[in-house]
Amino acid sequence: MDALKSELTCPVCEKVFNRPVTLACYHSVCQDCLPVLFNLSSNLNEKRDYSENEKNDSEKVFDAVLDCADSIFCLMCNDKVSLPQSSVATRGHLQLPTNRLLQNIVERYKTALDESEVKGSDGFHEANGGCDEVKGERSLTCDMCEDERTPRDATKFCMECRVLYCDQCFAQCHRMKGPFASHTITTPSVSRKSSVTAMGEDKSKSSLFGPATEVLNCEVHNDEKTNMYCIGCEQLICALCKLVGTHKEHEVNDLATSYKLKQTLLGEKCEQLAQVSESLVSTMEKLKSVHTQFKDSKEDTEKLIMEEMDQLQKLLEERRKWMLAHLSQFYSQKLQSLEDEASQIKSRLNNTHSLLSFTAEALKETDPIAFLQFSTRLCDRVNDACEKALQLSELSSELDSGAAQGDHLCVDFSLDKRNISNIGFLQAPDAVNVEPELCVCKPTALKIRWASSSQVPVSEYHVVYRMYEDEESGQAWTSMPALVVEDKEDVGDTCEVVIRDLQSDTLYEVCVYAVNMAGQSPDPESPLCLRTALPIPKVPEVDVDDCVVEKNQIFFKWKSALDVSMNSSRDNSNAIQTLAPNASMVTFVVEYRQEGEEEERDTWTIKRLMDKTEVTLRDLYYNTMYVVRVKAVSATGSSEYSPELLFTTWPLPPETPKILKEHCQGQGNKYQIQWHTQGDSRENQLSRTQLSTDLKYDTEYSVRVRAVNVSGESDYSDCILVTTGSPPIQFVPDVNTAHVNLKISGCIVAYDRGGAKSRTPAENGFIGASFSVLGDKCVNKGKHYWEVKIKPKSTDRIGIAYGSTTRDSLIGDSDKSWAVGFQPSEDGKLFCFHNKKKKKLTFDLPSPLKSVTIGTLLDMDENFVAFFITEFNQHLHSFKVNFSEPVYPAFTVWPADITVCSGLQVPDSLLL
Numbered sequence: 001m002d003a004l005k006s007e008l009t010c011p012v013c014e015k016v017f018n019r020p021v022t023l024a025c026y027h028s029v030c031q032d033c034l035p036v037l038f039n040l041s042s043n044l045n046e047k048r049d050y051s052e053n054e055k056n057d058s059e060k061v062f063d064a065v066l067d068c069a070d071s072i073f074c075l076m077c078n079d080k081v082s083l084p085q086s087s088v089a090t091r092g093h094l095q096l097p098t099n100r101l102l103q104n105i106v107e108r109y110k111t112a113l114d115e116s117e118v119k120g121s122d123g124f125h126e127a128n129g130g131c132d133e134v135k136g137e138r139s140l141t142c143d144m145c146e147d148e149r150t151p152r153d154a155t156k157f158c159m160e161c162r163v164l165y166c167d168q169c170f171a172q173c174h175r176m177k178g179p180f181a182s183h184t185i186t187t188p189s190v191s192r193k194s195s196v197t198a199m200g201e202d203k204s205k206s207s208l209f210g211p212a213t214e215v216l217n218c219e220v221h222n223d224e225k226t227n228m229y230c231i232g233c234e235q236l237i238c239a240l241c242k243l244v245g246t247h248k249e250h251e252v253n254d255l256a257t258s259y260k261l262k263q264t265l266l267g268e269k270c271e272q273l274a275q276v277s278e279s280l281v282s283t284m285e286k287l288k289s290v291h292t293q294f295k296d297s298k299e300d301t302e303k304l305i306m307e308e309m310d311q312l313q314k315l316l317e318e319r320r321k322w323m324l325a326h327l328s329q330f331y332s333q334k335l336q337s338l339e340d341e342a343s344q345i346k347s348r349l350n351n352t353h354s355l356l357s358f359t360a361e362a363l364k365e366t367d368p369i370a371f372l373q374f375s376t377r378l379c380d381r382v383n384d385a386c387e388k389a390l391q392l393s394e395l396s397s398e399l400d401s402g403a404a405q406g407d408h409l410c411v412d413f414s415l416d417k418r419n420i421s422n423i424g425f426l427q428a429p430d431a432v433n434v435e436p437e438l439c440v441c442k443p444t445a446l447k448i449r450w451a452s453s454s455q456v457p458v459s460e461y462h463v464v465y466r467m468y469e470d471e472e473s474g475q476a477w478t479s480m481p482a483l484v485v486e487d488k489e490d491v492g493d494t495c496e497v498v499i500r501d502l503q504s505d506t507l508y509e510v511c512v513y514a515v516n517m518a519g520q521s522p523d524p525e526s527p528l529c530l531r532t533a534l535p536i537p538k539v540p541e542v543d544v545d546d547c548v549v550e551k552n553q554i555f556f557k558w559k560s561a562l563d564v565s566m567n568s569s570r571d572n573s574n575a576i577q578t579l580a581p582n583a584s585m586v587t588f589v590v591e592y593r594q595e596g597e598e599e600e601r602d603t604w605t606i607k608r609l610m611d612k613t614e615v616t617l618r619d620l621y622y623n624t625m626y627v628v629r630v631k632a633v634s635a636t637g638s639s640e641y642s643p644e645l646l647f648t649t650w651p652l653p654p655e656t657p658k659i660l661k662e663h664c665q666g667q668g669n670k671y672q673i674q675w676h677t678q679g680d681s682r683e684n685q686l687s688r689t690q691l692s693t694d695l696k697y698d699t700e701y702s703v704r705v706r707a708v709n710v711s712g713e714s715d716y717s718d719c720i721l722v723t724t725g726s727p728p729i730q731f732v733p734d735v736n737t738a739h740v741n742l743k744i745s746g747c748i749v750a751y752d753r754g755g756a757k758s759r760t761p762a763e764n765g766f767i768g769a770s771f772s773v774l775g776d777k778c779v780n781k782g783k784h785y786w787e788v789k790i791k792p793k794s795t796d797r798i799g800i801a802y803g804s805t806t807r808d809s810l811i812g813d814s815d816k817s818w819a820v821g822f823q824p825s826e827d828g829k830l831f832c833f834h835n836k837k838k839k840k841l842t843f844d845l846p847s848p849l850k851s852v853t854i855g856t857l858l859d860m861d862e863n864f865v866a867f868f869i870t871e872f873n874q875h876l877h878s879f880k881v882n883f884s885e886p887v888y889p890a891f892t893v894w895p896a897d898i899t900v901c902s903g904l905q906v907p908d909s910l911l912l
Contacts, residue, residue, distance in 0.1 A: 004105075004109065008102075008105065008106055008109055010028075010029055010030045010033060011027070011029065011075040011076055012029050012030065012033035012036050012037065012075060013030060013032075013033050013036075015030075016106060016109070016110070017029075017030055017099075017102060017103070017106050018030045018031070018032065019031035019032070019098070019103070019162075020098070020099040020102045020103055020106070021034070021096035021097060021098055021099060022096065022097050022098070022099045023072060023074055023081050023096070024081045024082050024083070025074050025076070025077050025081045027074050027076040027077065028099045028102055031096075034072070034096070037072045037073050037074070037075075038072060038073075071083050097216055097219075098216070100216070140153065140154040140164055140188045141153060141154055141164070142154045142164055142165055142166035142169050143163050143164045143165070144163070144164075144165060144166070144169035144173055145166060145169060151166075152166040152168070152169075153166065154166055154188045155167050155170070155187075155188070156170050156174075156185050156186075156187070156188065157185070157186050157187065157188040158174060158183050158184070158185055159183065159184040159185075159186060160182075160183040160184060161174070161183065164188055216236060217238075218236075218237060218238035218240070218241060220237075220238075220240075220241060220245060220246075221238050221240045221241065221245075224238035224239065224240055225238060226238055226255075227239060227254075227255060228241070228242055228252045228253070228254065228255065229252060229253050229254075229255060229258035230247045230250045230251075230252050231250070231251045231252065231253060231258075232250045232251060233247065233250060235247075236255075237252065312420075323411070327409060330409065341392075344392065345392050348385075348388060348389060348392055351385065352385055352389060355381060355382065355385055358378075359378065359382065362374075362375075362378060425518075426456065426457070426516060426517055426518040427456050427518050428456070428516065428518045428519035428520060428521060428522075429456055429458050429514035429515070429516055429520075429521040430455070430456075430514070430521055430522075431521050431522050431523070431524050431525075432450055432461070432512040432513060432514050432521055432524070433450065433451075433524070434448060434449075434450040434510070434512050434524075434528045435449075435450065435451070436528060436530070438450065438451070438494070439528075439530055441530055441531060441532055441533050442532065442533055443504040443505075443532055443533045443534060443535045443536055443636060443637075444500065444501060444502050444503070444504060444532065444535070445498055445499060445500045445501075445502060445532070446465075446498070446499045446502060446508060446510065446530050446532060447496060447497075447498050447499075448463060448496060448497050448498075448499065448510055448512065448528075448530075449494055449495070449496040450494070450495055450496075450512055451493070451494055451495075452493045452494075452495065456516065456518075457516055458485050458514045458515065458516055459484070459485055459515060459516045459517065460482045460483055460484045460485055460515050461482065461483040461485070461495060461497070461512060461513065461514055461515065462479065462480070462482055462483075462512070462513045462515055462520070463479070463480040463483070463497045463499070463510065463511070463512050463513075464477040464478065464479050464480070464510070464511050464513075465477065465478055465480070465499055465508050465509060465510045465511070466478060466508065466509055467503075467506060467507070467508055467509075468506075468507040468508060468509050468529060477511075480497055480499060482515075483495060483497055497512075502532050503532065504532050504533065504534055504535035505531065505532060505533070505534050505535070506531065506532050507529055507530070507531045508529070508530055508531070508532065509527035509528070509529055510527060510528045510529075510530060511523065511524055511527050511528070512524075533636055534634075534636050535636070536634070536636050536637040536638070536639060537586055537632035537633070537634050537636075537637075537638070537639045538632070538639055539631070539632070539639045539640050539641070539642050540558040540559065540560060540588065540613075540630050540631065540632055540639070540642050541558060541559045541642070542556075542557070542558045542559075542630065542642050542643070542645060543557045543558055543559055544645065547645070547647070549647050549648065549649060549650065550650070551622070551649065551650045551711065552618075552619065552620045552621065552622050552649045552650065553616055553617065553618050553620065553649075554592075554616070554617040554620065554626060554628065554647050554649070555614070555615075555616050555617075556590060556614065556615050556616070556617060556628055556630070557613065557614040557615075558588075558613050558614070558630055558642065559613060560586065560588075560613055560632070585610075585611075585634065585635070586611070586632050586633065586634050587608055587609070587610055587632070587633045587634070588608070588609045588610075588612065588613070588630055588631070588632055588633075589606060589607070589608055589609075589630065589631050589632075589633055589638075590606070590607045590608075590609065590615050590617075590628065590629075590630045591604040591605065591606050591607075591628070591629055591630070591641075592604065592605055592617055592626050592627060592628040592629075593605060593626065593627055594621070594624055594625065594626060594627075595624075595625035595626065595627050595646060596625075620649050621649065622649055622650060622651055622652045622711075623648070623649060623650070623651035623652060624648070624649050625646055625647070625648045626646070626647050626648075626649070627644050627645070627646055628644070628645050628647060629641045629642050629643070629644045629645070630642050650709075650710050650711050651709050651710070651711055652711060653709070653711040653712040653713075653714070654677065654707030654708065654709055654711075654712070654713065654714040655677065655707065655714055656706075656707070656714045656715045656716070656717055657675040657676065657677050657705045657706070657707050657714065657717045658675060658676045658717055658718075659673065659674070659675045659676075659703065659704070659705055659717050659718065659720050660674050660675060660676055661720050664720070664722060666722060666723070666724055666725050667725055667783060667905065667906045668697065668724065668725050668726075668727060668728060668905055668906070669694070669695040669696060669697050669724050669725070669727075670695070670724075670905075671695065671701070671703075671722050671724060673703055673705070673722075675705050675717065677707055695724050696724060697724055697725065697726060697727045698723070698724060698725070698726055698727075699723065699724050700721055700722070700723045701721070701722050701723070701724070702719045702720070702721060703719065703720050703721075703722055704716045704717050704718065704719045704720075705717045725782045725783060726781060726782035726784075728784055728785065728902070728903050728904055728905055728906075729777055729779055729784045729786065729889075729902060729903070730777065730902050730903035731775035731776050731777035731786075731889060731900075731902050732744075732746060732747055732775070732776055732900065732902075733747070733749050733773045733774075733775060733776070733891065733900060734773065734774050734775060734776035735762065736762045736763070736764050736765065736776075737762065737764050737765055737766065737773055737774040737807075738762060738765055738766070738773040739755075739765055739766040739767070739770060739771045739772060739773065740755050740756045740759055740760075740761040740762075740765065740767075741753065741755040741756060741771060742755065742771060742772075742773055742893055743755060744773070747899055747900045747901065747902075748897060748898070748899050748900075749773055749891060749893045749897060749898050749900070750893070750897035751771060751893050751894050751895050751896070751897065764807070765807065766807045766808070767807055767808050768808040770807065770808055770809055770810055770892070771810075771892055771893055771894040772797075772810060772811050772890065772891060772892045772893070773890070773891055773893070774801060774803070774888040774889065774890050774891075775888050775889035775890070775900075775902075777888075777889075778803065778886035778887060778888050779858060779860060779886060779887050779888075780860060780886040780887075781860045781861065782859075782860060782861065783857070783858070783859045783860070783861065783862075783906055784857075784858045784859075784860075784906075785855060785856065785857050785858070785904050785905065785906045785907070785910070786855070786856055786889060786900065786901060786902040786903075786904055787853050787854065787855045787856070787870060787900075787901045787904060788853070788854050788856070788891065788898050788899065788900050788901070789851050789852070789853045789898065789899040789901070790821075790822075790851065790852060790853075790854060790896065790898045791850065791851050791852075791896040791897075792822060792828055792845055792847075792849055792851075792852055793822060793824060793828035794822050794824070794828075794894070794895065794896040795821065795822060795823070795824060795892065795894050795895070796821055796822060796891070796892060796893055796894070796896060796898055797810060797811045797812055797819040797820070797821030797822075797833060797891065797892035798819060798820060798821060798854045798856060798867065798891060798898075799811045799812055799817060799818050799819025799820065799821075799833070799856075799865075799867075799890050799891075800817065800818055800819075800856070800858060800865055800887045800888065800889060800890055801814075801816055801817035801818075801887070801888055801890035802816040802817070802884075802885050802886070802887065802888070803885070803886065803888055804816060804885065805817050805890070810833070810892045811833070811890045811891065811892045812832075812833025812834055812838075812892075813833065813835075813836050814835065814836075815834070815835040817833075817834070817890055818832075818833070818834050818865060818879045818881065819832070819833045819834075819890065819892070820832045820833070820841070820854065820867045820876055820877055821833065821892065823838070826840065828845075829841070829844070830843060830844075830845070830876060832867075832876070832877040832879075834879065839877075841876055841877060843869070843874055843876060845869075852869060852871060853869070853870045853871060854867055854868065854869060854870075854876070855867070855868040855869075855870045855907075856868075856889070857906065857910055858887065860883055860887070863880060863881055863882055863883060864878055864879060864880050864881065865878065865879050865881060865887075866878040866879075866910075868910075873909065889902075
């Protein structure tokens, strides 16, 4: 707000703008300040404060000079600026263009002051200047209620008249007719109050200069409003200017588009100005910083010298106090020790005298019993007193030796005096002398070591190196990272740097420089020449295609990857050769172990081969996996192991299999054979296979088995005889056994309530309320399987029955039938039924289910029948039956229908 304040101040009245108008020079003044500028134009060139009377006097002459005025004085330009003739309107009113941008900013500024409750502390809001003092939110009163003691609240505000009206005064004084028809009427607010003429102000002044119009008229065509913007002239124009005026051929834009373009342009200019301002601020800060550095340089150096000297003096004073305190403490401890020892001796002496007196009295005792009762204890006390007295008497020898006199505390300041006398300005370090004997040469690295011999402080060491070449080659030096010396070195301290990633068997030049704040040490007389060692052997490359496994042997072969160059085209007397004469000799180490063993050193079997690249590993276990690897070893070191390869030895020749007849079983024209084998691992193994489905039903076959592997083949096993089963039963419900209320349609059995009226009961059919039916085929041998689809929560039963079962009972209610089914009285749970007994099954069907399929497995040879729910692969119940006659599939149907599916093979999951 303070930064904006100067831009919103009128240069004439030095107050916040009130109805600002724009001069030809684009400077702005208050509408009410125009008379002052006209007076200045009439050679009143001094700027002074005008009272209300003086302003009124100037307004009296304003009408006289207005007609002939062609210029007006601008205080900002300090010169006269032209006054367009079009600005003088009828009835003596001066119509200069209102600076609407400035007026809007002033309005926002005053609104911000109202909201922050700033009440005229800046002196900008004074009633006599046309800008009312801001007093917060309050009601506005009518300016026309002159006869009323209490003016009514204003309800309307005329932007052209700048007058507040109540409803009654507006109807009487400002009818929207004639010249008032084009006036703009708004609702009054406190934020607009700053633009309203004060209650005590002379209304003639406003009528003299005329109201500042809200709509800007064209400067050429006074009756036309500006609605276009000329891009070339950068001027507001009207439609006539574009059609017939000077801007006819110019490029123009509508006001909205021009407003956005100009607003964007002004924003960019502001950003540039802000960047320039930041750059100037940064440059100013840099200048100040450099100026400060140069100014303080001498003072800092002097201050540093004084501080260091003061610090040395402080250290000497602290050291003096410490030595004196240490000496005093030493003597105090010794004296205290002597006093403590004297106190002990005195106490012991008193105890000894007391004991002697007591012993003398004890010796006078004539009663043997009383004396002997405590004589032993008294002798022990005397012995203990003698030992302690002897220990204390040893102090006399120490006192005679003079150990407690403190003569060994001596001082010698000769070395310290020499160091203080050598204090001076820092010098560059001496040349670093690297001893070749301290260095270590490796195939791809050099470890450089040197002993510090410089008498001046060193902050860091720089190591450079290059491959040795003739001087004409001019090869560049390579620099290592600086070795920073954290603490001050002592003469003789060893430093080291490792140079890595070098070429093997190559001569290198190395130089070491010491650096401190004064500079760098000079070049050595000659660079140190060191030769890297021969390379470590590379990993051998295994020739996988040539590796062969035969029985219990592995033939393992690899290629030597040794690449050593023993010849050197250069020689130098300073070079160090660290290799032995037989360094090129390579030994190959082959290691192998069984797969699965822990990878420890003692589990590997090792074979060492000199200058050979193949080996045969013999006497291995049959049918065993082995892991094999190889590495190369030379005098310079050993290579990494080759990738581990996995080999499997052949299995033992197979033994003769043994067919396990008790585990063999058949189903229809399929038969499953199971036999026993014994492999190299000596673990029993069971194998099985299923003979082809092309076998004939009810046919006997001979079967034998032979084992074959890469090591050979075994003999045939003993033959066994197997017989294929009967073909699966295919049946449909028998209408000759069906209840009269059951309707048979192929494989579908449905309950028919009116069947008795349309069908004749069968002679062998079920009667009464049994509602049952048998299949048209019976079973007397073999294993058979069929499925029936039924609906839950019915009384349907699925089972088997003898042909002689009673015809007046449900399936499962007699001793000649067996079944599973639902029991509606038990909430639709599954039960098994036989001989008028039922048993609730543990399996519950999930709900809801529209239908469920029950599979029936009948094995006449094994004497059992089992029931399953195929959708869930769930076994429901099995009956163990000693069948005495052929068995028929049997069904009880009421009230829902069932669907029978026969001729099915037994599922493989039910064969085991």
